[in-house]
Amino acid sequence: MTEPIVVSAPGKVLLAGGYLVLDPAYSGLVISASSRFYTVVRDAPADLPNRILVRSPQFIGAEWKYSVNFNGNEVIVEEILDSAANRNKFVHYALQYTLKLASEYSASTFEEVLSHGLEILTIGDNDFYTQKREPGSPSPTIASLSEIPPFCPLNVPLSEVQKTGMGSSAALITSIVSALLLKFGVVSKEGFAQLDGRDRVLAHNTAQSVHCLAQGKVGSGFDVSAAVFGSHVYTRFDPKVLAPLMKITGDFANLALIPLQPILDPAVPVHNKPTWTSRVEPFQLPPLVRLVLADVAGGSSTPSLVRKVNEWRSNNPDDAKKLWSDIDASNKSLVEGLRNLIAMYKENTDAYEATVQILSLLQPVQWTTIDTEEIAKPVVQAFDKVFRASETTRTLMRKMGENAGVDIEPAAQTDLLDKSIAQAGVIGGGVPGAGGDDAIWVLVLEPKNTTKLPLLHVERVWHEFKQRKVSPLLATESTEKGVRVEQFDLVQGLKQAVTKRDYATENL
Ligand SMILES: Nc1ncnc2c1ncn2[C@@H]1O[C@H](COP(=O)(O)OP(=O)(O)O)[C@@H](O)[C@H]1O
Numbered sequence: 091m092t093e094p095i096v097v098s099a100p101g102k103v104l105l106a107g108g109y110l111v112l113d114p115a116y117s118g119l120v121i122s123a124s125s126r127f128y129t130v131v132r133d134a135p136a137d138l139p140n141r142i143l144v145r146s147p148q149f150i151g152a153e154w155k156y157s158v159n160f161n162g163n164e165v166i167v168e169e170i171l172d173s174a175a176n177r178n179k180f181v182h183y184a185l186q187y188t189l190k191l192a193s194e195y196s197a198s199t200f201e202e203v204l205s206h207g208l209e210i211l212t213i214g215d216n217d218f219y220t221q222k223r224e225p226g227s228p229s230p231t232i233a234s235l236s237e238i239p240p241f242c243p244l245n246v247p248l249s250e251v252q253k254t255g256m257g258s259s260a261a262l263i264t265s266i267v268s269a270l271l272l273k274f275g276v277v278s279k280e281g282f283a284q285l286d287g288r289d290r291v292l293a294h295n296t297a298q299s300v301h302c303l304a305q306g307k308v309g310s311g312f313d314v315s316a317a318v319f320g321s322h323v324y325t326r327f328d329p330k331v332l333a334p335l336m337k338i339t340g341d342f343a344n345l346a347l348i349p350l351q352p353i354l355d356p357a358v359p360v361h362n363k364p365t366w367t368s369r370v371e372p373f374q375l376p377p378l379v380r381l382v383l384a385d386v387a388g389g390s391s392t393p394s395l396v397r398k399v400n401e402w403r404s405n406n407p408d409d410a411k412k413l414w415s416d417i418d419a420s421n422k423s424l425v426e427g428l429r430n431l432i433a434m435y436k437e438n439t440d441a442y443e444a445t446v447q448i449l450s451l452l453q454p455v456q457w458t459t460i461d462t463e464e465i466a467k468p469v470v471q472a473f474d475k476v477f478r479a480s481e482t483t484r485t486l487m488r489k490m491g492e493n494a495g496v497d498i499e500p501a502a503q504t505d506l507l508d509k510s511i512a513q514a515g516v517i518g519g520g521v522p523g524a525g526g527d528d529a530i531w532v533l534v535l536e537p538k539n540t541t542k543l544p545l546l547h548v549e550r551v552w553h554e555f556k557q558r559k560v561s562p563l564l565a566t567e568s569t570e571k572g573v574r575v576e577q578f579d580l581v582q583g584l585k586q587a588v589t590k591r592d593y594a595t596e597n598l
């Protein structure tokens with residue numbers, strides 16, 4: 091049996107650019123989270139040619155079986171259904187499209203890889219799901235969450251789990267697609283190590299297509315893009331590139347007529363081929379700045395928020411244009427402020443660190459009122475610019491919500507954010523992505539070598555907040571750039587988590 095292939099992909103937070111990023115004229119700032127989704131692909135334990143078993147050991151009954159039919163030319167992946175209720179369209183589509191693509195490179199490698207059958211395991215970091223608590227038990231803290239064993243079983247079927255909104259399906263699809271591309275030799279580990287080389291771009295185009303097709307709609311795609319490339323300023327692709335594939339509904343026999351290589355592989359030169367126009371401008375949060383996320387007990391449906399906002403925008407084009415461009419200016423100012431801070435750190439690390447130390451003890455509204463040394467002034471101003479920009483974006487996003495008649499920042503979230511942002515050492519915050527009731531983000535200062543006071547203040551506010559249950563998540567920003575090939579033995583807890591249950595091979 092060959093070594094398992096393990097690929098992880100990070101979750102996401104859209105810090106700025108919700109709704110705007112659906113339009114290629116605007117961009118969004120997406121931060122990739124340290125929480126990751128893992129896919130392990132290995133040869134099936136028993137010889138079962140052309141069979142694939144996929145399972146998610148964190149959930150009850152999360153097993154999906156497939157048979158692969160290949161006639162030397164066309165590939166059809168069929169679900170072997172125990173019951174219709176146990177369909178997993180996302181996994182099925184990931185297999186169908188990635189296997190078809192792989193077969194177009196080498197039929198003999200394709201047949202060889204499937205000759206023993208495959209087993210695929212998918213598993214997510216705890217942060218992707220709201221962890222169940224015993225009634226009356228204290229709400230979790232970042233310290234208590236870091237004590238929980240990795241990949242905790244959720245003890246419910248997948249359909250009943252509560253998600254935290256970190257983009258589990260995008261990270262899942264990115265990790266499955268990438269692991270399969272490696273297994274079938276379509277991309278290499280070395281190729282994957284390059285951030286903007288052909289291998290990653292191919293993985294992106296494939297995962298993005300699968301995700302859109304499985305969702306049955308084309309969103310902006312910032313979540314898949316972050317899963318592949320890490321934190322960046324994202325500008326969306328033109329959905330036209332997917333038009334030939336979007337026509338295929340359900341019957342994969344129709345896929346036979348559409349070669350995938352020319353659509354997905356940037357290295358395949360075809361005259362007049364549709365191109366992927368998305369733009370990725372790498373980004374990273376400045377040093378000594380920590381992203382903190384909260385899972386808020388509440389729920390909002392992104393598609394219905396998007397529908398209403400789009401409706402208002404098309405009925406009020408002039409007002410919308412003005413509002414969109416004001417929000418865009420504020421978002422750009424946020425990005426610029428954060429980038430300036432990185433430059434300042436590089437230019438004079440000591441002054442930067444000393445200023446962070448001072449600001450961490452003051453509320454952001456006090457920052458520009460204090461007398462600082464000349465050398466600290468630009469750093470103070472840059473932090474102040476980030477604070478102001480995030481507040482302006484909040485105000486304008488609330489306005490967008492009022493106009494469209496939807497709660498982009500509901501009153502309870504406003505209260506929670508105002509209280510959080512009033513703490514010493516907090517730089518700013520907001521509702522991520524489409525907004526709504528289910529999450530907030532804040533940026534806090536974390537001075538070197540001192541207690542993490544701003545984080546503790548924010549945690550206290552969340553703990554004492556009465557209107558909603560608010561739990562911190564462990565995730566910070568991932569400084570690894572997106573999708574990553576892992577070593578099975580080196581991912582803490584992974585081996586135990588995927589081998590926990592003794593699956594009979596006749597399951598296949
Ligand atoms: N852990 C998992 N294992 C297998 N499939 C999953 C898992 N998480 C999500 N999926 C698949 O992705 C689909 C959409 O997931 P969902 O969590 O609703 O998306 P999102 O993260 O985009 O909100 C699910 O219906 C399921 O098919």
Ligand SMILES: C[C@@](O)(CCOP(=O)(O)OP(=O)(O)O)CC(=O)O
Nearest residue numbers: 108109255309310311392523524525
């Ligand atoms: C409105 C949006 O611009 C942002 C939505 O971001 P969320 O992070 O809220 O998304 P989900 O996790 O899928 O619910 C739609 C889009 O860009 O596709």
